[in-house]
Amino acid sequence: MSSTAPILEGRNLSKYFWVRQGRGPFARKVPVHAVDNVSVSLEAGKVTAFVGESGAGKTTVARILAEIIKPDKGTVLLDGKPVPPGRPRSYARQVQMVFQDPFGSLNPVHRVRHNLKRPLEIHHLADGNSDAVIDALLARVALRPPAHFADRFPHELSGGQRQRVAIARALAVRPRVLIADEPVSMLDVSIRLGVLNLIADLRKEENLAVLYITHDIASARYLADTIVVMYAGQLVEVAPSTELTDNPAHPYTQLLLSAAPDPERAQPPHLKDRGAPPSLLAPPSGCRFHPRCPFAMDVCKRQAPPSVAIAEGHVSACWLHVDPAQRDTSQNGVPALTGAIADKAEEKR
Numbered sequence: 001m002s003s004t005a006p007i008l009e010g011r012n013l014s015k016y017f018w019v020r021q022g023r024g025p026f027a028r029k030v031p032v033h034a035v036d037n038v039s040v041s042l043e044a045g046k047v048t049a050f051v052g053e054s055g056a057g058k059t060t061v062a063r064i065l066a067e068i069i070k071p072d073k074g075t076v077l078l079d080g081k082p083v084p085p086g087r088p089r090s091y092a093r094q095v096q097m098v099f100q101d102p103f104g105s106l107n108p109v110h111r112v113r114h115n116l117k118r119p120l121e122i123h124h125l126a127d128g129n130s131d132a133v134i135d136a137l138l139a140r141v142a143l144r145p146p147a148h149f150a151d152r153f154p155h156e157l158s159g160g161q162r163q164r165v166a167i168a169r170a171l172a173v174r175p176r177v178l179i180a181d182e183p184v185s186m187l188d189v190s191i192r193l194g195v196l197n198l199i200a201d202l203r204k205e206e207n208l209a210v211l212y213i214t215h216d217i218a219s220a221r222y223l224a225d226t227i228v229v230m231y232a233g234q235l236v237e238v239a240p241s242t243e244l245t246d247n248p249a250h251p252y253t254q255l256l257l258s259a260a261p262d263p264e265r266a267q268p269p270h271l272k273d274r275g276a277p278p279s280l281l282a283p284p285s286g287c288r289f290h291p292r293c294p295f296a297m298d299v300c301k302r303q304a305p306p307s308v309a310i311a312e313g314h315v316s317a318c319w320l321h322v323d324p325a326q327r328d329t330s331q332n333g334v335p336a337l338t339g340a341i342a343d344k345a346e347e348k349r
Contacts, residue, residue, distance in 0.1 A: 008041070008078055008209060013071045013076075014071060039074075045208070047223055049227045051215065052215075054215070055277055058213045059182075065095065066095055094177060103162055123173045125172070138150060142198065180199060226241060231277070237316045251320075
């Protein structure tokens with residue numbers, strides 16, 4: 001395999017969670033369309049960020065890639081080969097996950113030393129020098145001196161320190177892929193940058209492939225090489241981080257960027273009061289964003305948009321970027337467009 005070949009891939013992943021709707025004998029189970037036909041690839045030494053609102057399906061994709069849950073459709077591949085069923089131990093060693101809540105992911109009745117030694121024992125990496133390995137792990141995540149932290153309980157540490165211990169535990173088995181599910185969302189703003197810098201340093205030093213899940217598109221731009229935007233269980237835009245934030249092609253990406261705090265920028269009028277995400281029990285037909293989109297056309301309500309290449313490495317799933325001759329606009333026509341979307345649409349015409 002070439003050096004640019006992805007380590008971990010998810011192809012056409014779909015996941016449905018079944019919930020009971022109604023009461024009594026008339027109750028029935030209906031599917032929640034959590035993830036719908038999502039593909040992603042992770043390369044060594046690169047960070048891929050998934051951004052989107054709560055309920056977009058970001059964490060579900062992460063858990064599928066970590067083999068914590070199984071997809072209903074699609075395939076997970078490691079080095080181009082499908083992963084055997086049952087989450088084999090060899091896979092768990094290569095793909096590690098850091099969870100959002102560091103206190104919930106660490107065993108509270110055991111000291112830090114035990115939390116770090118346990119994965120070494122499970123994967124048969126422990127030896128007579130395990131204490132030295134644990135000290136090295138703590139030093140690697142900037143918990144110094146290691147002896148000051150190794151014999152503490154998780155509740156004796158700050159949130160940032162607990163998250164660093166969780167990252168150290170993931171690194172203990174020397175993984176090739178690190179999946180970080182909102183690792184800084186529960187931390188104070190003052191210490192978030194330190195954890196993000198730690199992940200960036202580890203990516204370079206360990207040549208890790210990193211998947212970073214976040215609500216914060218600003219931190220995604222800071223950390224990631226590529227940003228993937230999810231909405232209502234589907235991918236709507238993928239691009240290099242600076243390209244996506246400087247030239248957003250999808251209206252939903254524009255909406256996310258307009259929500260990022262910036263005292264010098266007024267929110268565009270067409271992006272105000274755009275409503276809430278749809279229910280995934282009965283997602284809208286066609287483009288799932290069309291009930292909130294200021295540029296929605298008739299074709300958006302009837303057909304799911306194709307993925308269109310906007311620039312090199314920049315793909316957007318939006319009818320605005322499809323040649324008007326190739327879409328049905330017989331009823332409502334093409335609305336007036338503004339800003340970057342207008343420029344891109346005009347180029348396509």
